Every structure is written in structure tokens, then in C-alpha cells.
Amino acid sequence: MKSATNQQSENPMAKLPSVDYLIQQSAQRFQSTYGLPELTKVVRLVLQEVRQTLLSEASTRSYVDEDYLRCIEQKLTQRAEKKVKAVLNLTGTVLHTNLGRAVLPKEAVDALTLAASEACILEYDLGEGKRGDRDQLIEELLCELTGAEAATVVNNNAAAVFLLLHALSEKKETIISRGELIEIGGSFRIPDIMKRAGVKLVEVGTTNRTHAKDFMEAITPKTAMIMKVHTSNYAVQGFTAHVEDDVLAQIANDHQIAYVVDLGSGNLVDMSLFGLPKEPTPMEALKSGAHLVTFSGDKLLGGPQCGMIVGSKELIAKIKKNPLKRMLRVSKLTLAALEAVLHLYRNPVRLPEKLTVLGQLTRTRENISLQTARIVSHLNPYFEGTNLTISSQDVMSQIGSGSLPIDLLPSSAVVISGKSKSAEKMILRFEKLLRKAAIPVIGRIKEQQLILDLRCLRENQEEILNQTIQKVFQELYPNS
Numbered sequence: 104m105k106s107a108t109n110q111q112s113e114n115p116m117a118k119l120p121s122v123d124y125l126i127q128q129s130a131q132r133f134q135s136t137y138g139l140p141e142l143t144k145v146v147r148l149v150l151q152e153v154r155q156t157l158l159s160e161a162s163t164r165s166y167v168d169e170d171y172l173r174c175i176e177q178k179l180t181q182r183a184e185k186k187v188k189a190v191l192n193l194t195g196t197v198l199h200t201n202l203g204r205a206v207l208p209k210e211a212v213d214a215l216t217l218a219a220s221e222a223c224i225l226e227y228d229l230g231e232g233k234r235g236d237r238d239q240l241i242e243e244l245l246c247e248l249t250g251a252e253a254a255t256v257v258n259n260n261a262a263a264v265f266l267l268l269h270a271l272s273e274k275k276e277t278i279i280s281r282g283e284l285i286e287i288g289g290s291f292r293i294p295d296i297m298k299r300a301g302v303k304l305v306e307v308g309t310t311n312r313t314h315a316k317d318f319m320e321a322i323t324p325k326t327a328m329i330m331k332v333h334t335s336n337y338a339v340q341g342f343t344a345h346v347e348d349d350v351l352a353q354i355a356n357d358h359q360i361a362y363v364v365d366l367g368s369g370n371l372v373d374m375s376l377f378g379l380p381k382e383p384t385p386m387e388a389l390k391s392g393a394h395l396v397t398f399s400g401d402k403l404l405g406g407p408q409c410g411m412i413v414g415s416k417e418l419i420a421k422i423k424k425n426p427l428k429r430m431l432r433v434s435k436l437t438l439a440a441l442e443a444v445l446h447l448y449r450n451p452v453r454l455p456e457k458l459t460v461l462g463q464l465t466r467t468r469e470n471i472s473l474q475t476a477r478i479v480s481h482l483n484p485y486f487e488g489t490n491l492t493i494s495s496q497d498v499m500s501q502i503g504s505g506s507l508p509i510d511l512l513p514s515s516a517v518v519i520s521g522k523s524k525s526a527e528k529m530i531l532r533f534e535k536l537l538r539k540a541a542i543p544v545i546g547r548i549k550e551q552q553l554i555l556d557l558r559c560l561r562e563n564q565e566e567i568l569n570q571t572i573q574k575v576f577q578e579l580y581p582n583s
């Protein structure tokens with residue numbers, strides 16, 4: 104103990120300033136912006152870090168006031184940074200669930216800004232001057248666009264499926280083909296959802312083939328519905344058989360039970376109009392006799408996260424009466440954005456130009472490769488004489504979010520590659536540093552190449568990409 108005290112005169116710890124002293128020194132510059140509690144916390148953190156550095160380096164390095172102020176400023180700015188920040192999605196997956204799925208069109212952004220910053224009509228009937236129903240904001244539009252009698256919106260499509268099952272089939276049976284007992288990323292499994300909703304799942308048929316008689320034979324007095332789930336994230340090919348919508352609808356009608364379809368990605372126009380692979384639409388399912396159809400708002404529809412249930416007035420009324428509806432309801436921000444997106448569908452011809460997601464999906468390889476060529480020729484000089492090369496390559500993008508799983512879109516990418524073992528390591532570091540940039544750039548690594556698919560890069564983001572790659576390059580090759 105005694106010797107410790109003796110050593111203290113040479114110990115740099117002894118010279119650490121007090122928390123109060125550092126607050127006094129920095130208050131004028133930082134307190135009004137960040138507040139005293141935050142400044143105090145940061146001063147404590149900085150002192151702790153300095154103490155640790157000194158201990159671990161066992162150094163006698165001394166910190167002057169300016170050093171402390173610099174550290175304090177750095178930490179304050181760092182802590183003020185938001186976790187939700189913009190990134191460049193160059194993954195080649197347009198609807199990337201981990202990157203927020205659909206980027207909203209300007210019309211939707213304007214609508215949600217307005218709904219966020221003003222008091223707005225949400226559940227208020229202007230004509231009557233009293234309480235209304237928030238679904239009314241979009242029900243008419245949804246019915247118009249899908250041909251449904253009624254519609255309701257909840258937090259996402261998983262919630263839509265759950266609510267529907269719970270409201271219409273609790274303590275009863277729901278029949279589904281074995282080929283459709285799907286799992287969708289992030290723990291959405293049809294059998295689990297059924298169990299949680301209190302529904303008895305009745306599986307029929309086999310993985311590859313299910314016939315009409317399989318459904319008919321499974322119907323009992325306890326059957327509430329037949330459900331069809333669009334197998335959106337995989338395809339069963341080869342010796343397969345499934346039962347068409349109109350046949351299932353007929354079976355359901357004959358037995359006075361419901362026929363419901365979970366479409367997953369619900370697009371409100373025929374995507375083949377825009378040269379994209381054809382996906383079933385809610386209108387087609389309803390026309391074939393489905394009583395209810397559920398689909399997502401932020402997949403191909405190109406809107407905010409939500410889930411829609413459209414179809415029979417009587418069934419929707421039952422669903423809306425279920426207490427879970429209140430828990431799963433959407434916010435005014437979602438409704439405002441959804442309404443704006445639905446409006447765009449009234450003019451399908453202008454959709455690719457207006458709806459961001461469709462614009463991204465319909466970009467041609469020719470158009471994207473102009474961008475790749477520009478970027479590669481700009482950055483090429485940097486890479487000369489290193490173990491890496493930068494080039495332009497034809498690649499295939501994915502739609503994502505389980506939409507159209509086997510259909511890929513011709514695209515073009517900036518590719519950073521290299522053959523040697525050392526190059527391989529460099530490519531991994533390149534990818535990591537791009538992710539950690541001020542505006543993170545998210546690409547993908549495949550066969551020792553870093554692939555940056557430019558499908559989702561806007562023209563006004565090209566410069567950001569150029570500068571970010573340049574900066575990372577300089578960090579990895581400080582001497583070139």
C-alpha cells in the first residue's frame with residue numbers, strides 16, 4: 104500500500120484532471136448543444152478511456168487540455184449519430200429486408216412528412232364531426248384497385264395472416280397443402296403461426312403434388328377454411344400438381360367454408376406489362392373466387408411496411424371486430440404513405456417513373472452498365488500497380504423479399520477482384536471498410552470478388568460511391 108502511494112508521483116494517473124475541471128473547460132463549447140447530463144457522461148467516458156490507455160500502454164504520455172477537448176468533441180459527435188442511416192444498397196437485391204425493403208416514392212415521403220408534422224385526419228369523420236375508422240382512409244382505394252368489397256390494413260403481412268386465422272378459424276380447422284407449409288426469413292412459419300392463432304392445421308397432399316380430392320376428403324364439420332400460401336421464396340419444379348384457385352373456391356363454396364390466399368408479395372398491376380416476370384395479383388385471386396387475400400405493403404407494391412387483407416365484406420367485418428386488430432393496427436405515418444402509393448396505381452403507365460421500386464426493377468442492363476463504365480474508368484488509375492483490379496461485369500440482380508424467387512434481372516456491377524492470397528484478404532478488408540464508411544456501401548462477396556451491383560444506385564449517388572471507394576483504397580494502400 105505504502106509503495107503504491109510512493110509511486111503515485113510518477114504515475115500519469117495522478118495527473119488525470121477531474122470530471123468537474125473538464126466540464127468547466129468544455130461547457131462553453133458543448134453544453135448548449137448537448138446539455139449538461141450528456142456532457143458529463145461523455146467526460147466520464149473519455150476519462151475512463153484515457154485511464155485505460157495509460158494503463159495498457161504503461162506509458163507516461165501526457166494529455167493536455169486540448170487533447171481532452173478533442174476526445175470529448177469526437178465522442179459527443181459519435182454518440183449523436185443516428186443508428187438509422189442511409190446506405191448504398193449495392194447488394195443486387197432490390198427489396199432487401201435487412202435494408203428496409205421498398206424505398207418510398209416522393210409522393211409517399213411528402214404524405215408521411217405531412218402526417219407526422221401536422222394534426223391530420225386519421226379516425227375522424229369530417230362530415231359527421233365525430234369518430235371514424237382509420238381503414239376508411241384507404242379502403243375505397245384498395246377496393247377500387249383490387250376489385251374487393253372491403254379491405255383492412257395491419258402492421259405487416261405476417262400480422263394479416265395471423266389475424267385472419269385467429270378471427271376466422273380459432274378452435275377450428277384450416278386445410279393447407281403440404282407443398283405450402285413454408286418458412287419465410289425471420290421466423291414466419293405457417294405451422295407455428297397456425298398454432299399460435301389457436302388453429303388446427305390440417306395438411307393434405309404431398310410436397311410436390313396435391314389434388315382437389317385431397318381437400319374434399321379433409322373437410323369436416325370443424326373446418327373453417329382452406330388456405331393457399333403463395334410459395335414465394337422457392338419453386339417446386341418437375342413432377343408437380345396443385346389445385347387452381349377457382350377449383351378450391353368452388354370446393355369451399357360447396358361446403359360453406361372460406362377460401363383464403365396469402366400472396367406474400369401483392370402487386371396491384373400485372374408486372375409483365377413492364378417486362379417483369381408475372382406474379383399472381385390480388386385481383387386475379389379474388390376473381391377466381393378467393394374470399395380473402397393477404398399481401399405485404401413493402402414488397403412489390405413498393406409502399407410502407409404493412410399487410411393488407413382484401414375481400415368479402417362479411418369476413419372483413421368479422422376480422423375488424425377481433426380485439427387483435429386494435430393491437431396490430433398501423434400508424435398514421437403508414438396510412439399516409441400507403442394512400443399516396445395507392446394513388447400512383449391509378450395511372451399504371453407512369454408507374455415505373457413514379458414508383459421507386461418499379462423504377463429500380465425495370466432499369467435495363469444497358470442503362471446500368473453506362474454507370475458502371477463511368478465509375479470503373481474513373482477509379483481504374485488508382486488500382487493500377489496494385490494486386491487488385493476494378494472492372495465492369497454483367498451480373499444478375501434479385502427482386503428480393505421472397506418475390507419471384509427464380510427470376511433474375513440482368514444487371515451490371517463494379518467488381519473488385521484479385522488472384523493472389525494477399526489480394527483475397529484485401530478484398531475482404533475492402534468490403535468491411537466500405538460497410539464502415541460515413542455513408543456505408545453494402546455489396547456482396549462472391550468467389551473472392553467484391554461485387555457492387557449498381558441497379559439501385561441513383562445518378563446523384565455516383566459521386567458518393569466514387570469518393571467512398573477512393574477513400575477506402577487510400578486507407579488500404581497508403582503508399583500508392
Ligand SMILES: *Cc1c(COP(=O)(O)O)cnc(C)c1O
Nearest residue numbers: 259260261335366367368399505
Ligand atoms: C413475405 C411473406 C409474408 C410475410 O410478410 P411480411 O410483410 O414480411 O410480414 C407472408 N407470407 C408470404 C407468402 C410472404 O411472401
